[in-house]
Amino acid sequence: MVTGKISATHAFLLGLVLAIAGFITWSATQASTTLNNLVVVAPTAIIIGLLSIGIVAKTLLKPATEPSSSSTDKSSIWSDILLLAGFSAFCFALTNVGFDVATFVFVWVGVLMCGSKGKWQPPLYALVFTVFLVKGFGSLFPYPMTTLVL
Amino acid sequence: MIDQFALSQAFTLLFTDLSPWLWVIPGLLIGLIFGSIPGLQISMAMAVFLPVTFGMDFLQAMLFLTAIFTGGAYGGGVTAILMNIPGSSSSIATAFDGYPMARKGQHNEALGLGLCASVVGAFVGYSLLMLLINPLAAFVLKIGPLEMVVVVLWGLTLIATLNDSSMAKGLMAGFLGLMLSQIGMSTTGIMRTTIGNPYLLDGIPVVPAMIGIFAASELLRLRGSSFLVQNEAQRNISFALILKGVGQTFRHPGTLLRGSLIGAVIGAIPGVGSSVANLVSYGEAKRTSKTPEAFGKGAPEGVVAAESANSSSEGGSMTALLALGIPGGAATAVLLAAFSFHNIIGGPSFIRDQTDIVYSIILGNLGQVVLLAFLGLLSLRLLGMVVRVPLAYLVPSVLAMCAWGGYGITGTIAGPLTVAAFAGLGWLMRQNNYPVAATVIGLLLGRMMEGEVVRTLQVSGGRPFEYMMERPIALALFIIMLLVLIGAPALKAFRSRRASHEPN
Incomplete structure (x- = not known):
C-alpha cells in the first residue's frame, strides 16, 4: 500500500507551530519556573507536541490519495503568496511611507493582481478609494496618521 | 420584582416629550457604521462621542450612548456575514455560519436571521434586566475567579467541536491560539517572549490578529474568483428574502431562547461578556442540534445562536454597571464615565434612590431595539450591495481596510503588522x-484563562479542588458543564446504539 505524504505547506505550518511553541516555552521557563508562570504554557506545549506527532503519523500512515497539486494549483499558491507579500509590504509602508501613497499603490497593484484587465479604471478607483479612506475612515481615528500627499 | 410607581414615572420621563429619543437614531447609525468597519470598535465610537453628551441631560446621554452600543453590536455581525470580518470579538461565531451562507448566495436570509436574532436577543436581555436586576446583581457579586475559570473553560471547549477535517487539527489550532496568548507580560508581571519588542509587552493585539486570520487570509484565497457569490441570479439584494430570513429565525425557538439566556447570564459577568457568550451559545447550539454536521457550512441555527447571545449579553453587561457600578467591558466603562459627568454613581444606592431613571434606561433600550429592527432592515439593502462588487476590486480594498483597522486599534505599526x-x-x-x-478562540480566552487560574490558585492557597467545594456556583456550573459535555453525548450515543439493536 502506498502511504500519504506531507505537503510542503503542511510541513511548513507544523514546523512553524512547533517553533513558536518551543520558543514561547523556552522563553517562559527562562523567565520563571513557578507554577503561576507555566500553568498554561507547559501543558499547552506538551499537548502541541503530542498533537504534532499524531497529525504527522496519521498523514504518513493513511493511504495516499490522488495527487492534487496540479500546475494550476501551484501557480495559484504562488499568486496567493505574492499577494500576501505585497500586503505585508503595504502594512509596513503605512507608517513608514505614508497611508495615502501606500494605500494608492497597494490598491492599484492589488486590483491588477486580482485579475482586472482595465487600463485606467484601476488607478482611478485606487485614487478615489484612497481619498475616501484618508478623509473618511482616517478622520475617525483617534491617532495621528502619517500622509505624504493628502 | 418591579416597582410599579417607579415604572410609571419611567414611562412619564420617556414619553411626555420626545427629547430623550432625539439622539437614538443618530446613535444607532453611528454604532452601525463603527461596528461594520473593521478596526473601528464600539467602545471607540462611544468614547469619541462622549463629549457630545456634555450638553445633554442624563437620560438623553444614556440613550444616545447605549444606542451606539446596540447599533455597533449588530453592525459587527453584518461584516461577519458578508465578508467574514467579525467587527468585534462578540461576532466571531456569527462568521462561522453566516459567511458560508453568504457564499452560497443566501446572504439575504443570513442578514435577516442575524437582524432578527439580534433584536430578539437584545429584547430578552433587557427584559430580563428589567425583571431581575436585583437578583442578578447579587449573583454577579458572588462570581469569583473560580467561577470565571469554569465559564472560560466552557467557552474553550468549543475548540474541540470546530474541525474542518479532523479533531486533531481543530485541537492543534486551538492550542496554538492558547500558546500565542501567552506572549507578553504574564498576570504575575513576568515578561515572556517579548524579544525586546515593546509592542509585545501587552501580548498579541487580539482584534488585529482576528482581522488578519479571519478576513485577510480568506481574501487571499478569494483572489481567483470573480464575485463573492458566484451565481449571478443569487446576487440580488431582496427585501423579500431578508424578511424570509427574519421568519426563519422563529423556526429555531429553542436556539433563540437558549442563546438569549446564555448571553444575558454570561454578559452579566464582568470581564467575560459577549466575547464568550456568543461562543458558548454557538457551541451549545451545535451540541444539541439534530444536524451538527451542518454547522460551519451555513447552518441558520449557528447565526441565530451567535447573534441572539451577543445581543442579549448587552443587557447582561448593564446589570453590573447599573446595580454595582462595575463596568463589565470597555463600552460599559465609557457609560460609567458618562455617569460621572452627570454626578451619578452606579450601584445599589442608584437603584434604590433613582429607580425611575434605571427603568427609563432599560425601557429606552427596549425601544431602541425596536428602532434597530427598522433601521437594520433599511440599511441591509445598502450593506448587502457588497456581493455585487467584483472581487478584483473588493479584495485589495478590504485588505487595505483590514490594515487600516489594525492601525485604528493599536495606533502603531504593530496593528497592521499583526494583521x-x-x-x-x-x-x-x-x-x-x-x-x-x-486559534482565535484560544488567543482570545487564553490570557483570560491564565489570569483567573492564577487568581484561583492564590485565593485557594494552591488547593483549587477543595476550594471548589466551598463555591456552590462554581460547583454547579462545573457539574452542568460536565453533564452537557459528557453526559448529553453519552446519552445520545446510548440511545442510538439501543435503537440500532432493537428489532424492526
Whole structure:
C-alpha cells in the first residue's frame, strides 16, 4: 500500500507551530519556573507536541490519495503568496511611507493582481478609494496618521 | 420584582416629550457604521462621542450612548456575514455560519436571521434586566475567579467541536491560539517572549490578529474568483428574502431562547461578556442540534445562536454597571464615565434612590431595539450591495481596510503588522484544513484563562479542588458543564446504539 505524504505547506505550518511553541516555552521557563508562570504554557506545549506527532503519523500512515497539486494549483499558491507579500509590504509602508501613497499603490497593484484587465479604471478607483479612506475612515481615528500627499 | 410607581414615572420621563429619543437614531447609525468597519470598535465610537453628551441631560446621554452600543453590536455581525470580518470579538461565531451562507448566495436570509436574532436577543436581555436586576446583581457579586475559570473553560471547549477535517487539527489550532496568548507580560508581571519588542509587552493585539486570520487570509484565497457569490441570479439584494430570513429565525425557538439566556447570564459577568457568550451559545447550539454536521457550512441555527447571545449579553453587561457600578467591558466603562459627568454613581444606592431613571434606561433600550429592527432592515439593502462588487476590486480594498483597522486599534505599526502576520498564518492553516476560528478562540480566552487560574490558585492557597467545594456556583456550573459535555453525548450515543439493536 502506498502511504500519504506531507505537503510542503503542511510541513511548513507544523514546523512553524512547533517553533513558536518551543520558543514561547523556552522563553517562559527562562523567565520563571513557578507554577503561576507555566500553568498554561507547559501543558499547552506538551499537548502541541503530542498533537504534532499524531497529525504527522496519521498523514504518513493513511493511504495516499490522488495527487492534487496540479500546475494550476501551484501557480495559484504562488499568486496567493505574492499577494500576501505585497500586503505585508503595504502594512509596513503605512507608517513608514505614508497611508495615502501606500494605500494608492497597494490598491492599484492589488486590483491588477486580482485579475482586472482595465487600463485606467484601476488607478482611478485606487485614487478615489484612497481619498475616501484618508478623509473618511482616517478622520475617525483617534491617532495621528502619517500622509505624504493628502 | 418591579416597582410599579417607579415604572410609571419611567414611562412619564420617556414619553411626555420626545427629547430623550432625539439622539437614538443618530446613535444607532453611528454604532452601525463603527461596528461594520473593521478596526473601528464600539467602545471607540462611544468614547469619541462622549463629549457630545456634555450638553445633554442624563437620560438623553444614556440613550444616545447605549444606542451606539446596540447599533455597533449588530453592525459587527453584518461584516461577519458578508465578508467574514467579525467587527468585534462578540461576532466571531456569527462568521462561522453566516459567511458560508453568504457564499452560497443566501446572504439575504443570513442578514435577516442575524437582524432578527439580534433584536430578539437584545429584547430578552433587557427584559430580563428589567425583571431581575436585583437578583442578578447579587449573583454577579458572588462570581469569583473560580467561577470565571469554569465559564472560560466552557467557552474553550468549543475548540474541540470546530474541525474542518479532523479533531486533531481543530485541537492543534486551538492550542496554538492558547500558546500565542501567552506572549507578553504574564498576570504575575513576568515578561515572556517579548524579544525586546515593546509592542509585545501587552501580548498579541487580539482584534488585529482576528482581522488578519479571519478576513485577510480568506481574501487571499478569494483572489481567483470573480464575485463573492458566484451565481449571478443569487446576487440580488431582496427585501423579500431578508424578511424570509427574519421568519426563519422563529423556526429555531429553542436556539433563540437558549442563546438569549446564555448571553444575558454570561454578559452579566464582568470581564467575560459577549466575547464568550456568543461562543458558548454557538457551541451549545451545535451540541444539541439534530444536524451538527451542518454547522460551519451555513447552518441558520449557528447565526441565530451567535447573534441572539451577543445581543442579549448587552443587557447582561448593564446589570453590573447599573446595580454595582462595575463596568463589565470597555463600552460599559465609557457609560460609567458618562455617569460621572452627570454626578451619578452606579450601584445599589442608584437603584434604590433613582429607580425611575434605571427603568427609563432599560425601557429606552427596549425601544431602541425596536428602532434597530427598522433601521437594520433599511440599511441591509445598502450593506448587502457588497456581493455585487467584483472581487478584483473588493479584495485589495478590504485588505487595505483590514490594515487600516489594525492601525485604528493599536495606533502603531504593530496593528497592521499583526494583521499581515496572522493573514499569512491563516492562509497556511486554511490551505491545510485547520480551523482558524479555534486559534482565535484560544488567543482570545487564553490570557483570560491564565489570569483567573492564577487568581484561583492564590485565593485557594494552591488547593483549587477543595476550594471548589466551598463555591456552590462554581460547583454547579462545573457539574452542568460536565453533564452537557459528557453526559448529553453519552446519552445520545446510548440511545442510538439501543435503537440500532432493537428489532424492526
